[in-house]
Amino acid sequence: MTTTELREAILAHLKYALGTDPDRASVTDWRIALSYAIRDRIVDPWFASTQAAEAAKGKRVYYLSMEFLIGRLLEDAVVNLGLMESASAAMSSLGLDLDTVLSDEPDAALGNGGLGRLAACFLESLATVGCPAYGYGIRYEHGLFRQSFVDGRQVESPEDWLRQPHAWEFERPGAAFEIGFGGRVASNAGRTEWTPAESVVAEAYDTPVIGWKGRWANTLRLWSAKPTTFFDLDRFNRGDYYGAAEPEALARTISRVLYPDDTTEEGKRLRLKQEYFFTAASLNDILRRFLSEHDDLRQLPRKVAIQLNDTHPAIAGPELVRLLHDVHGMPLDEAIVTARGCLSYTNHTLLPEALERWSEGLMGSLLPRHLSLIERIDAAHAAAHPDRGITMRENGEVKMGELAFCMAHKVNGVSALHTELMKRTVFSELHRLHPERILNQTNGVTPRRWVLSANPRLSGLLTDAIGEEWVDDLERLHEIEPLAEDAGFREDYAAAKRANKEELASYLRAERGVSVDPEAMFDVQIKRIHEYKRQHLNILEAIALWQEIGDNPNGDWTPRVKIFGGKAAPGYVFAKEIIHLINSVAQVINSDPVTSKFLKIDYPANYNVSLAERLIPASDLSEQISTAGKEASGTGNMKFALNGALTIGTLDGANVEIRELVGAENFFLFGMDADEVMARRAIDGHAARAIEADPRLARALDAIRDGAFSPGERGRFDAIVSNLSQADYFLVSSDFTDYWRAQREVDVAYRDRTAWMRMAILNTARSGWFSSDRTIRSYMSQIWNAQGLLADAGTDGRDEG
Numbered sequence: 001m002t003t004t005e006l007r008e009a010i011l012a013h014l015k016y017a018l019g020t021d022p023d024r025a026s027v028t029d030w031r032i033a034l035s036y037a038i039r040d041r042i043v044d045p046w047f048a049s050t051q052a053a054e055a056a057k058g059k060r061v062y063y064l065s066m067e068f069l070i071g072r073l074l075e076d077a078v079v080n081l082g083l084m085e086s087a088s089a090a091m092s093s094l095g096l097d098l099d100t101v102l103s104d105e106p107d108a109a110l111g112n113g114g115l116g117r118l119a120a121c122f123l124e125s126l127a128t129v130g131c132p133a134y135g136y137g138i139r140y141e142h143g144l145f146r147q148s149f150v151d152g153r154q155v156e157s158p159e160d161w162l163r164q165p166h167a168w169e170f171e172r173p174g175a176a177f178e179i180g181f182g183g184r185v186a187s188n189a190g191r192t193e194w195t196p197a198e199s200v201v202a203e204a205y206d207t208p209v210i211g212w213k214g215r216w217a218n219t220l221r222l223w224s225a226k227p228t229t230f231f232d233l234d235r236f237n238r239g240d241y242y243g244a245a246e247p248e249a250l251a252r253t254i255s256r257v258l259y260p261d262d263t264t265e266e267g268k269r270l271r272l273k274q275e276y277f278f279t280a281a282s283l284n285d286i287l288r289r290f291l292s293e294h295d296d297l298r299q300l301p302r303k304v305a306i307q308l309n310d311t312h313p314a315i316a317g318p319e320l321v322r323l324l325h326d327v328h329g330m331p332l333d334e335a336i337v338t339a340r341g342c343l344s345y346t347n348h349t350l351l352p353e354a355l356e357r358w359s360e361g362l363m364g365s366l367l368p369r370h371l372s373l374i375e376r377i378d379a380a381h382a383a384a385h386p387d388r389g390i391t392m393r394e395n396g397e398v399k400m401g402e403l404a405f406c407m408a409h410k411v412n413g414v415s416a417l418h419t420e421l422m423k424r425t426v427f428s429e430l431h432r433l434h435p436e437r438i439l440n441q442t443n444g445v446t447p448r449r450w451v452l453s454a455n456p457r458l459s460g461l462l463t464d465a466i467g468e469e470w471v472d473d474l475e476r477l478h479e480i481e482p483l484a485e486d487a488g489f490r491e492d493y494a495a496a497k498r499a500n501k502e503e504l505a506s507y508l509r510a511e512r513g514v515s516v517d518p519e520a521m522f523d524v525q526i527k528r529i530h531e532y533k534r535q536h537l538n539i540l541e542a543i544a545l546w547q548e549i550g551d552n553p554n555g556d557w558t559p560r561v562k563i564f565g566g567k568a569a570p571g572y573v574f575a576k577e578i579i580h581l582i583n584s585v586a587q588v589i590n591s592d593p594v595t596s597k598f599l600k601i602d603y604p605a606n607y608n609v610s611l612a613e614r615l616i617p618a619s620d621l622s623e624q625i626s627t628a629g630k631e632a633s634g635t636g637n638m639k640f641a642l643n644g645a646l647t648i649g650t651l652d653g654a655n656v657e658i659r660e661l662v663g664a665e666n667f668f669l670f671g672m673d674a675d676e677v678m679a680r681r682a683i684d685g686h687a688a689r690a691i692e693a694d695p696r697l698a699r700a701l702d703a704i705r706d707g708a709f710s711p712g713e714r715g716r717f718d719a720i721v722s723n724l725s726q727a728d729y730f731l732v733s734s735d736f737t738d739y740w741r742a743q744r745e746v747d748v749a750y751r752d753r754t755a756w757m758r759m760a761i762l763n764t765a766r767s768g769w770f771s772s773d774r775t776i777r778s779y780m781s782q783i784w785n786a787q788g789l790l791a792d793a794g795t796d797g798r799d800e801g
């Protein structure tokens with residue numbers, strides 16, 4: 001598409017779709033007009049892909065996820081269609097700057113963190129490798145809350161990404177299903193029938209997902225809840241206007257908000273309703289599509305692969321059995337086997353509080369038929385393994401992890417270590433009974449978003465050096481390995497990093513009034529705030545460092561800027577205390593005239609995908625410091641390594657694999673490993689002993705206790721101090737000393753600019769394996785048995801026939 005054609009298309013949309021003219025158009029108008037013009041370019045490949053999938057009558061993959069943290073879509077589409085230059089030229093010919101227009105788009109924050117972002121990377125890779133696939137989820141009216149800080153404390157407000165027209169979706173009033181809740185179950189002529197007491201309509205909204213070079217496009221289908229009757233005319237006519245609107249309000253509640261919590265069970269009826277709502281709508285849609293192409297439901301596992309993204313859609317097991325058995329008359333045992341042939345389940349966390357359980361009372365009142373099917377599935381499983389007890393239910397609760405495990409033919413972890421721990425801990429019993437079922441699929445990230453578009457400077461350098469093929473064959477990055485020894489390349493690489501840092505510095509100055517020196521090391525920790533991720537370990541180290549610099553202000557310190565980003569679940573009090581502490585420490589340290597040339601701390605509010613895209617390319621040091629055994633994988637760690645930030649980290653999640661690939665000498669390791677963590681926890685008084693043994697740690701904790709960061713409010717952070725001195729379940733105190741040691745090694749290493757750049761280049765060169773294209777191809781061949789339909793891609797998937 002030429003610049004002129006694109007320009008004409010933008011102007012036409014501005015006029016005919018938005019009804020405005022260039023003189024009156026706002027940046028948002030221009031952004032939407034550009035989005036429509038770009039979307040038009042996606043529709044043809046999208047149709048072509050759909051038709052190719054229909055013609056092939058092969059297997060389709062269905063990715064069921066409560067969360068899709070997709071971020072902005074316009075830039076992604078422009079990049080994947082190769083239209084960056086035309087778009088930039090077209091916009092400037094209209095007197096606009098493309099970057100300004102692109103950053104006007106609100107983030108689609110339909111997810112909390114890692115699990116949701118992974119789903120978004122997977123969608124893009126599925127399209128890139130040409131695997132026919134659908135993402136299924138919920139079209140939340142309000143995505144993840146907006147975070148601001150008031151006096152250093154997190155304050156949440158609703159996010160409203162749909163306030164402006166959403167340019168990417170197509171509403172599908174014709175694709176709708178009625179979803180029931182509650183009611184009664186009765187037997188009728190040998191058949192079980194469920195008559196729900198209430199129901200809502202799930203209506204589809206489709207967003208095309210375009211892969212690299214526009215070769216293939218899939219669909220993200222999000223369900224919105226609508227009432228079966230719009231309003232109660234009787235009540236309206238009686239003057240009861242609020243009452244009349246009730247059915248609509250109640251139905252809409254289901255797709256109103258994303259639960260703002262990624263690790264604790266939200267014990268609410270509404271959450272279970274949301275889970276069933278989107279799972280049931282998706283399964284109905286999947287069966288409808290299957291039956292339009294085939295007639296024998298026993299063939300379902302050959303044509304349909306359904307991936308459950310954690311247990312949130314685990315009700316899919318009983319729902320699919322219900323559809324096959326109750327609705328289509330398949331014998332129960334066969335329905336269970338058939339459903340299992342389609343389903344597979346990914347576990348994303350071992351944290352016990354995050355493993356979903358629903359009380360049988362709640363489940364029975366909302367989903368009575370499903371509860372009885374779960375009992376049947378449980379009994380069948382118990383009968384097949386008579387030496388084992390029934391495992392799916394316990395203390396009047398249904399354990400969704402066990403249910404998902406038993407209804408899936410494959411169960412996967414998301415890094416090698418996490419998968420091993422799954423086998424040893426949460427699923428040890430089930431693993432013994434089904435030793436073939438658990439397998440590992442180490443996570444990955446899409447290089448189109450996380451390198452090509454987030455870091456154009458580095459991308460240009462890579463393409464100049466080795467050609468463009470790395471973009472969808474990321475292991476080609478190995479080809480730059482020899483260039484780590486090339487002084488010219490090192491200088492260019494350093495210049496790209498430096499320019500990214502300057503850009504971030506001016507952003508921080510403009511947006512936050514914070515001034516940072518691009519020469520300093522940018523040390524970044526961005527992720528949800530959680531005790532296991534240990535942002536408090538990082539801030540403790542900052543306090544100790546500040547004290548030490550203060551003692552010796554003329555010392556030869558390595559200047560650092562510590563940057564934090566992330567949200568805490570609104571109900572997670574301790575995590576919010578950590579946020580308050582970080583902000584309070586930042587305020588004191590940043591205003592210290594003696595130390596501030598060596599140490600600054602910044603915590604921009606409302607961390608999201610777009611902010612990550614700014615921060616990662618400008619980072620020198622990546623903080624991956626979770627308590628070993630707790631972080632299932634991490635994916636930010638991969639994005640940093642690809643963009644040439646060195647990791648300081650524990651042997652946790654995918655850090656282990658990153659370190660193996662980039663080389664131990666290019667990674668700053670510290671802390672206990674998972675086995676040591678378990679052993680240390682068993683030692684009485686481990687925290688007190690650690691504090692006693694390390695005067696630096698003791699002094700940092702004393703400063704917090706004495707009110708150094710809460711003037712006039714001594715004891716403000718007592719909850720944190722006493723936690724770290726007593727229970728310290730996440731072993732912050734016990735790992736502090738080694739963390740401090742590793743950080744000082746980082747300081748020394750950063751001063752040798754040549755050696756540092758060599759290490760950074762090797763991180764980029766050796767992280768190509770972390771492409772989500774690799775992960776998706778591996779799911780295709782090892783779990784889904786699905787085949788890509790592009791002539792030159794996706795040949796790794798085998799078809800069983």
Ligand code: 6GP
Pocket residue numbers: 113114115116118262263310348349354414443631632633634635653
């Ligand atoms: C996260 C894990 O915490 C993270 O380690 C992993 O990289 C990511 O999933 C993708 O696999 N888990 C969640 O976000 C979550 O909600 C229930 O788990």
